[in-house]
Amino acid sequence: MGERPVRLGSARQRAVLAMLLLSPDRVVSVDALTEAVWQGDPPATARNQIAICVTALRKIFRNTADVDDLIDTVHPGYRLNSQGHHCDLRELDTAVSEARAAAGCGQLAEAAGHFEYALSLWRGGALAGLVGGAIDDEVTRLTEFWLDINEEYAALQMRRGRHRLVVARLTALVAEHPLREQARAQLMRAHQLSGRRAAALEVYREGRRILVEELGIEPSAPMQQLHSQILQDGDEPESASGAAELAAPEPDATAAVPAQLPLPPASFTGRAAETAALDRLLPDRLREGTLAIAVISGVGGVGKSALAVHWANRAADHFPDGQLFMDIRGYHEHDQPVSAMALLDQSLRALGVPGAEIPAKLEERAALYRSVLDGKRLLIVLDNVRSFGQVKPLLPGLGKCCVVITSREPLDELTGDYAATRLDLKVLTRAEAQEMLAAAIGADRVAAEPREAARLVELCDRLPLALRIAAARPATRPHWTLRQLTSRLEDRRRRLDVLSPGDGGVRAGFWLSYRELSPDAARLYRRLGLLTVPDFAAWVAAAVLGVDLQEAEDLIEQLVDAQLLEVCPVRPGAPTRFRFQDLLRLFAWERAWAEDSETEREAVLERAFGAMLDLADSGHQQLYGRRTLPAHRAGHGADLSMEYRSVVLADPVAWFESERDSIVAMVCQAVQSPGRERQAWELTACAVPLFEMRNYLEDWQRTAEKALEATRRAGDDLGAGTMLRSLGTLAIYRRRYPEAETLLASAMEFLERSDDILGLGIALRNLAVCARFAGDLDDAARQCRAALDAFDRTDDPAGRSHALGLLAQIELERGNGELGVDLSHRAIRASHEAGSPRSKAQNIYRLAEALLRTGELRRAEQACQDVISLTRAQGDRLGEANGLRALGEARWRQNLPDKAESALFAALAVAGALGDSFLQARIETDLACAEAVRGAPEAVLRLRRAHETFRSLSATLWEKRTGAMLDALSVAEEFAPVDAKVLVCLGGAR
Structure with missing residues (x-):
């Protein structure tokens, strides 16, 4: 645009443009622009008005400068493109960096030129005429930056012997900023070196008067030392050579004792074990030659910073040389992380090092930092760290310092290379969460509604941030009951809204981790969020993405490192399993609905359910010698099962056990998803071996009843008959034979309508069991032979094996001992044909009972030993x-x-x-x-x-x-x- 001024139409447009200029090439959210314009009191049409402002700005730049690409729309707001355009902030940063680099190399004249150009970019106060929110913060920051540059420029000119130039420049600056001690000290020294001792002493007296009257404090130790030196030195003539490099006296860095810790959170509770681990880092407890470092990691909102600040304030007395607190801003929605250069600059100044003495190069600056800290007992808190590289220059050398780092990442390099204490922070325990809630809203209110308080804690996932936000409502609204609050949180579609007021809260914290994921990891995260399983193995991730296991495992590790997934505790040697925290699962579910189409979401569920069914059917076949699913239904997720089938078949009972809770959860999810009724009953049928062999009868009943209800609702006769038959079998296991007979009779009607001959055979066999226990052995034998006929018609050796074994028992009880033994041997041969170790064990057991009845006790004992070996091998x-x-x-x-x-x-x-x-x-x-x-x-x-x-x-x-x-x-x-x-x-x- 050259030098032509562009007039903007309103203060609103100026505020929006200012926010964009302050963050060139970075996205500024609509919410941030709204806050800058209306300062916390936006109208209902705020978002539309911001869009109108941006449109007007684009038109102005297009009409006045023929520029079309200055402002882009980028979710969740807008971005100003500085490439190819003049940007004062960028040029300012470049000039200051070049000035510092030149000064560090001794090129004083060149450094002065760069400083002068930087100072020339100011044409009055920064953002004059604009106020509010982030703009006020930036005005403060830029003003401080301007003062820093003036002081650095003054120090440089002092080194060049330009004392009178320093007096001319700093006199007005000190008058406008009278509390700026560094500038006042430089002005005093410049007066002294210019031969104006009286003027130097007057500058000190005026500064002391202002400090005492306004702040009630005396000047700092370096100021007092300089005052004493001027009093003692007498008049000192100005140097004859303007090029003489007379350095300003260096303030005593050892006198600076920073105390930068923020206030600890008032409602901090729990974390006793973590606090005790941090206590072991105190100087009097640490062995010599070790740098005390702790890394507190965990998901956003879990209380990492709260723990660090709480402990740091508690331990501050152990560090008499001060406490530094640095917010690295590694995870910030808009701003980039603070650089190590800037943090070292701030810390060195806080430790008493003059700005002019701070080196320009990172390595030299870090070395000076370590030198200043040498021998000190200093506590350093590095908050919101994103990577090891950000903090490496900020670590002191060996000594009595202690460093506490908070990060969402585990920072493995620190825990490995520096033997750092690692604290992986999890959500609060129930007791800790209840205590925190009581501290926030009062123990009497918790006691008045204990059930609602407990439910509130769980709905907040025991996440400290969520609890604080939730507790703020009843704390500030005494008329609210906890029941009112929990009723709002029960709605999973609104829960994160309640826990994410404004731009902050739980959702914002999760978003900062989510946005850093690779595209594939982000896709996996949100797709896993569509499932309701309590935990899962890596094969589930492979199924929902349609990738191989190794790729799925790599992506899962990214989610674990980002604290978006947790590793479940399992027995040694068992396959690793993973789980969500509830709120993180809800956020993943939200992202799936926001970013994926309905077709994509349905495809994800189809792959997940298909893979689980295929694997469960493989396990069922391994144990029972038959497939449960009809041939046309098997094969969903077949690629995965071919890769993973060997794991299932190696120990199907152990696999079923590991997937038990997931199977129950998936049945419940299928029941609640229209169109997935068949998957509900098929998965229940596949899981019967687990329910039988481990006696999980409650799980059996729950899944079968839910699936039965869904099949009746969908008009699925085959599914209804199969689930009635399954419930009848369950009743037999519970020895409720009249109930079993009723259920099986109902099942027969549905199975006959669906022409399921195999299912009818199983139902007839179970009816024979009921007749046997009712004492009607003749009817039991008739039913059992009818079942055998059905198994012969369907060529099902597994069913034939079971029916022959049952008939053997019936014949024994009818007094036909030899026939019973013969039928038992036939049943065992049939189980060999079926390839079912479970059926074989059952039939050998029946043979053992037959031998007991016929008095062949040694053969019976051997048969029992075989049964025990087989069943133990199967679990x-x-x-x-x-x-x-x-x-x-x-x-x-x-x-x-x-x-x-x-x-x-x-x-x-x-x-x-x-x-x-x-x-x-x-x-x-x-x-x-x-x-x-x-x-x-x-x-x-x-x-x-x-x-x-x-x-x-x-x-x-x-x-x-x-x-x-x-x-x-x-x-x-x-x-x-x-x-x-x-x-x-x-x-x-x-």
Whole structure:
């Protein structure tokens, strides 16, 4: 635009342009512009008015200077492009840097020229006529910068012997800024070296008067020392040579004791362990030759700065040489991080080093900083650090200093190379969060609504920043109840709005971490946020992105380093799992809805559910010898499963166990997502091996009932029949046979309509179980043979194996011992054909029971040993407990009570851990028999206890077992110790 002035139409336009000029080539948000224009009281149309201002500015520059590219629209605001245009701020910074560099090299005349050009860029006060918010802050900063440059220029001219020039320049400056001691000291020295001692003393007296009257303090020690020196020196003639380099006296840096710590937060609570770890860094506790460094890392809002400032204020007395506080601003929405050069300049000045004596080069400046700190006990807090490179020049040498660093990054270089104490800050404990809430709003209000207070703590994710923001509402609105606040936070679509007032709060803190991610890591973060799983393994990340496992793991590590994901504690050797904090998951979900299309979001869920189904079906097939999903449904996420299948198949029960909570969560999510009803019931069906083998009956019931409700709502007969059949099977596990029969009969209707022959076969087999326990062995045999027919029609060896094993039990109970043994052997062969180790173990167990009934006790004992080996290899705790019980029975029947008790007590421990009361009662019965064999009187009490358990569990069970048990009980009471042969009759009851 050359030298032509451009007139702007309004103060509003000037304010907007000023904000853009103050941050050239950086985005200035609309919210920041709004604050600058209206200073906290914007109208409802503020955003539109800002847009109108920008449009008007563009028109002005286009019409007056033919410039179209000066202001760009960039989310979340606007950016002024300085490239190719004259920008005073940029030229000012360049001139000052060149001046300092020249001065550092001894090129004093060249340095003076650069300083003079820098000072010429001022044409009055900075941003004259504009006020408010960030503009006021920038005016203050620029004014301080102008004063610094004047003082540096004065010091340079003193070195060149230009004392009278310094007097002329500084006289007006000191009059306008009378509290500026550095400039006053330079003016005193210039007067003295110009032969004007009286004028120098008058400058001191005037400065002292102003300090005493306005601030109630005496001049600093360096000022007083200079005053004394002038009094003692007498008149000193001006140097004859204008080129003589007479250096200004250096103030005593050792006299400067900075105290820069901010006030500690009033509501700080908890963090006892972290505070104790920081206490170990105090000078009197640290071994010699070690620099005390602590790195406090964690997600935005977790209280890193609060902990650092709280501890620093508490420990300040241990550092008599002062405390420095530097905000690196590594994570700031608009401003760039403060450079090490600027921070060293500020710190050296705070430590008493004159600006003119501060070197221009970073290495020299850092060396001077270390020299000044040598031998001192100083506490240095470096807040909001983004990288190791930012803080490396700010570290002191060895000595008694202590450095506390806060960062969202782990700063591994520090913890590795410098043996720094690492404090990875997590959210508060529930007790700490409750204490913080009570400190903010009053313990009486927490006590009045304890349930709501506890819920508020959880809705805030126990994140200190979120808690402080949430607590501010009831704290400033005494008429508000906690219930009112929690009701607003319950709405996940509004929760971050409530916790993010204005431009700040929780969302803003998360955004600063999110914006630094690579595009792929950001995409992974928001896509993971679409899932409701409590934690997940790396394969989930690979599925949602459609990439291989190694790439997914690398991206996850980026999210962990950015504190956006946490690593879950797992047992040694187990695969690593990851989890979100709740609010971070909510932020990820928001970003997915803001940045991804509905088609992309649906594709993410389809890949995640498909991969989980495919892997779970693989595990089900490995354990049961059959696929659960129809062929046309399998194959979602097939690429992933081909890569990951070996992990699942290596130990399917362990894999199911690790994914247990995720499976339940995904079923619940599918139920709540229209169109995903089928995935809900398929995943429930795939997970039945886990529910059965680990006795997770509550999970089984919850998922099956929810999936059943969804299938009925969607009119899915196959899904409804499958879930009714599953609930019927669950009722059998709970020994609720009438309930199981009703559920299975309902399932048959749906399965017949959907022509599911295999499902009908499973339902018929389970109906046979119900008939057997009802005592109708003939009907049980009929149902079981009908099931066998269905399995033959579908060529399902796994189903055939189960049905043959059940029929073997039924025939044994009908008195057909040889047929029962033969059917058991056929069942075992069928399980080999099916390739199902679980089916094989179950059928060998049935063979063992058949052999017990036919009196082949040694063969029965060997069969039990095989069952135990197979079930332990599979992680099947329930099968292991049954095998141990049968082994105990085989041994007490052989008059080996001690060996029997060893197996039975092991069985009792497993059954107790599983919470299976029925199995515990069976084991107690066998223990009573073993005790009776060796003549122990407690056998009677144990038999009574088992008898009462059977009666409480089921009238049918009690009736089936009561006769034999009562006979044994009466014999035991009358003849104890009891001969083992008398108790053999119990085998028929079992």
